[in-house]
Amino acid sequence: MAEVLVLPDVSVRSEVTFPMVSIIVNMARRPRIALPTAEVSSRMRNVATSGTVPELRVRRIVRSLGVRYTSRTDELPGRPDLFLPRHRIAVFVHGCFWHGCRRCFVPPKRNRAWWRDKIACTQRRDRRKSHQLRQLGISTITLWEHDDVERIRRRLVSKLRRS
């Protein structure tokens, strides 16, 4: 995800040992770049470190159902997280924050309007990509970061039955 830039705390003292960190810190010190608030930074850090965990969970469940999948989906619109070739199903595993989950999304306190716009834009893109996939004869299923194993399994099974 291109938006995920984890800015270290400015108090990081590893400029000599880690040149990359030093570059990022220097960029952050440039006055024109707005530093994310602590709230946003911690969210970004969360996404950066655990972003693939929900995806791994979904993969495990798909495997347990005995369904073949690929995660190489660069050629497909919206680059789904998984593609089930035999069933022509694209699986998206959405992060609750970045995709504006109805249940979990709370906009950061700072720049609230900007965040709402950004998330709305992501949601429009998500809808557009689903539409493009449907035109290719591929149906989609969107799972959420907050979904538990049981729910994911149930939704996948019902999707597979209908495909």
Ligand SMILES: [Zn+2]
């Ligand atoms: Zn959620």
